[in-house]
Amino acid sequence: MTNFDKILEVAQKRQGQSQPLKLQDSTVLLEQIKNREQDTRPLNLKHIESLAESIAVLGLIEPLVLDNKARLLAGGHRLAAIQLLKEQQADKYLHHFPDNRIPIRMLPFDAESEPDLALQVEIAENEQRRDYTPNEVKAIAERLRTAGFIDVKGRPKKGQKPLMPALAVVIGKNLRTVQRYLEPNQNTEQEKSTTPVVLLKQASTKLKQWQKIEPKTPQEKALAKRLPELLNLIEDVLSNEK
Incomplete structure (x- = not known):
């Protein structure tokens, strides 16, 4: 919630x-x-x-x-x-x-x-500010560059529109975080951490942890009853990915 x-x-x-x-x-x-x-x-x-x-x-x-x-x-x-x-x-x-x-x-x-x-x-x-993905931040940066914002080192000259401060304002993050988003390997690292296999492994681990908790509500009891079947399905999918 x-x-x-x-x-x-x-x-x-x-x-x-x-x-x-x-x-x-x-x-x-x-x-x-x-x-x-x-x-x-x-x-x-x-x-x-x-x-x-x-x-x-x-x-x-x-x-x-x-x-x-x-x-x-x-x-x-x-x-x-x-x-x-x-x-x-x-x-x-x-x-x-x-x-x-x-x-x-x-x-x-x-x-x-x-x-x-x-x-x-x-x-x-x-x-509750939204967290942007590196791809989204890079896309926003390109739109700002197209509009005349430029990468500036040090103090900008009169009339220059520095990209990084503008990007930090848009996504609501500090300059260091923005720079990290724009690093070339950011997309690759995030994609690795959100592949279907990784997500299913994480889901399986969390569900097994929840399985150890005593269900209280009717909904929790219904889920606990069907959970072994769901975990088996996840294991089947993971075994096929090996």
Whole structure:
């Protein structure tokens, strides 16, 4: 269960809903988005400028997160970057946001009446940043290079757009991690660790560990009953791969 799932579960109980609440993917007009009264961390102008440059090339990778009154819950820097892009590069803004509509994820509660949940969303989103594969990072880097970002050693000259800081902003990782993603052997190493054989061996090991635990619920008992058959199937597949 993710942090967002836990927040939705709390909201469901408070609202007395019988059905689980869900994140709703949608779009809203930029002017309809209401800023938070305060952020847990102050907005950084350089970060906003870097984000605006990356959004001009890549679009908005991670949607903003709003409550059901269109109040911002998470994505303060992204919202400021979108507003800056609209002011400074209107053509690119309209290219990525036709009809002035911004991709968002809406949580079904009111931040004013549930301020603790609103704060949890802001923190959860920072903790729950997506991990990109080396292939994805390299593809993003190529798109940035095509748009004029370059590899720069040391301090960039006036007018230069350094690639690495922009890439770090896009994927939400530090420069050292970004450099590691771009190393030539990264794809090979990751592919080796995620081949079907490796994944099946890992699954078999985990299932055997779980098999030692006493099942409690009816679902766990049903799984425990069928687990030997599943493990045998996995062993058959692995033996054929040798």
